[in-house]
Amino acid sequence: GEDVEQSLFLSVREGDSSVINCTYTDSSSTYLYWYKQEPGAGLQLLTYIFSNMDMKQDQRLTVLLNKKDKHLSLRIADTQTGDSAIYFCAETMGAQKLVFGQGTRLTINP
């Protein structure tokens, strides 16, 4: 079945690292994505990883992929107040569509 699971909430202190986790079900997914949604806005692509990779780093963002466990994570280093948002992971399901998780609301505490 098509299922992407995320925890709904994460709270971290400013300056700490945030780790947002996601599990997916389709082992044939070609790409896995992380999107960011700020209040009242659409979804903005943050980063993506090919299924044949284990890790991808892009400035403060690190994506880890464990294909055996079908587990994807997004680490945000030195979390800032501007990182407050909802983060969605998504997997490709065939060539036609993306399947999204429920989204994780990241809250930054001063």
Next chain:
Amino acid sequence: NAGVTQTPKFQVLKTGQSMTLQCAQDMNHEYMSWYRQDPGMGLRLIHYSVGAGITDQGEVPNGYNVSRSTTEDFPLRLLSAAPSQTSVYFCASRRGGADTQYFGPGTRLTVL
């Protein structure tokens, strides 16, 4: 490029009314999709299109119609609005296949 544009940004309907949510993109993308976003449920695919003249159903198509007469436009029609269709609707487009998907700013729809 304007990217993906959606109109209106906000809409309130009464039960039984019909309306069309507009979506346009100027990136010459073949793939376009409509999603609805509800609290705690992420984004669910309503309908999608892989090119002009071609549409197909997504996960939650009931109560919605689409058409794709041009590459640029992909309107979503609610034939007889119901309170269960209260949601935020996002249109998205991408060049093809697993390419990066670009989202519009969304339409917030309330059905009373």
